[in-house]
Amino acid sequence: MADDRQTEIRGAFDAAAADFTALGEHLWEPIGAAAVAVADLQPGDRVLDACCGTGASAIPAARSVGPSGHVDAVDLSGPMIDELRRRSGDLPQLQAHQADVTTWATGGYDVVQSALGIFFFPDMTAGTDHLISRTRPGGRVVFTIWRGDSMAAARRHLRPAIAEVTNAPPVPPRPPHLIDQINQPDPYAAWLTERGLTDVEVTVHEHALTMTPEVAWLVIIGSGFRGELAKVPAELHDAVRERYLASLANEGMSRLDATTLIGTGRR
Numbered sequence: 032m033a034d035d036r037q038t039e040i041r042g043a044f045d046a047a048a049a050d051f052t053a054l055g056e057h058l059w060e061p062i063g064a065a066a067v068a069v070a071d072l073q074p075g076d077r078v079l080d081a082c083c084g085t086g087a088s089a090i091p092a093a094r095s096v097g098p099s100g101h102v103d104a105v106d107l108s109g110p111m112i113d114e115l116r117r118r119s120g121d122l123p124q125l126q127a128h129q130a131d132v133t134t135w136a137t138g139g140y141d142v143v144q145s146a147l148g149i150f151f152f153p154d155m156t157a158g159t160d161h162l163i164s165r166t167r168p169g170g171r172v173v174f175t176i177w178r179g180d181s182m183a184a185a186r187r188h189l190r191p192a193i194a195e196v197t198n199a200p201p202v203p204p205r206p207p208h209l210i211d212q213i214n215q216p217d218p219y220a221a222w223l224t225e226r227g228l229t230d231v232e233v234t235v236h237e238h239a240l241t242m243t244p245e246v247a248w249l250v251i252i253g254s255g256f257r258g259e260l261a262k263v264p265a266e267l268h269d270a271v272r273e274r275y276l277a278s279l280a281n282e283g284m285s286r287l288d289a290t291t292l293i294g295t296g297r298r
């Protein structure tokens with residue numbers, strides 16, 4: 032079951048890789064840059080960037096640690112890693128690896144960071160504990176998650192659009208998940224503290240997307256939502272796009288909340 036879920040996640044992000052970069056300037060990059068600013072990386076630091084995607088946090092991290100530092104950037108998705116290698120050719124201190132980071136063996140990092148990745152792990156707590164164990168004693172972790180209902184409005188408009196176009200019942204909401212209980216600052220800080228971290232802090236990074244039709248559709252094709260679209264025959268994608276954009280317009284939705292929580296702590 033966990034393997035099926037992981038195959039599904041990888042498939043969604045494999046398909047999204049090029050559009051993921053296009054959405055990056057609106058979504059992934061500001062979020063990644065905010066996390067790296069909080070991480071306060073120093074020249075020479077050794078960093079693990081877990082669930083790196085196309086490098087929204089790994090690339091600024093590599094710039095911060097400089098040529099004397101090192102960043103291992105790890106993602107399950109081969110196309111994401113290919114795209115990251117293409118984008119980071121001028122940063123020899125960044126090494127991109129296609130792997131499941133929940134079994135990543137190298138350790139002793141000064142900082143382990145993950146932007147919008149840990150909630151995809153089949154067991155979020157065990158996977159996060161593994162990442163923490165990759166940090167050297169006294170090193171720091173920086174884990175970014177969505178706050179509350181961030182991004183949920185896109186799903187709320189996408190699912191009925193798919194159902195209407197395919198004549199299928201709407202995809203049911205996913206089963207309850209740990210992330211639903213810890214997606215606000217206080218419970219997130221408490222959960223990080225339970226992981227054995229000290230000096231835990233949670234920074235709220237307010238962000239919103241202006242939903243022009245172009246950006247609103249990129250939100251679907253350049254993110255994990257791509258996995259839902261992938262189940263729809265390609266010839267129906269234009270119709271889904273039309274219904275989805277009409278639904279957003281009917282509600283007068285011009286901004287999408289994309290606020291994140293940046294949790295930090297020391298091992």
Ligand SMILES: C[S@@+](CC[C@H](N)C(=O)[O-])C[C@H]1O[C@@H](n2cnc3c(N)ncnc32)[C@H](O)[C@@H]1O
Pocket residue numbers: 040041044059060062063081082083084085086087088105106107108111130131132133145146147148151152255
């Ligand atoms: C929402 S994206 C975020 C990417 C990037 N950190 C960013 O902020 O742009 C989540 C990424 O996590 C990756 N991922 C999910 N589970 C993973 C795992 N077990 N090991 C490595 N990568 C994983 C996915 O392939 C995807 O690229």
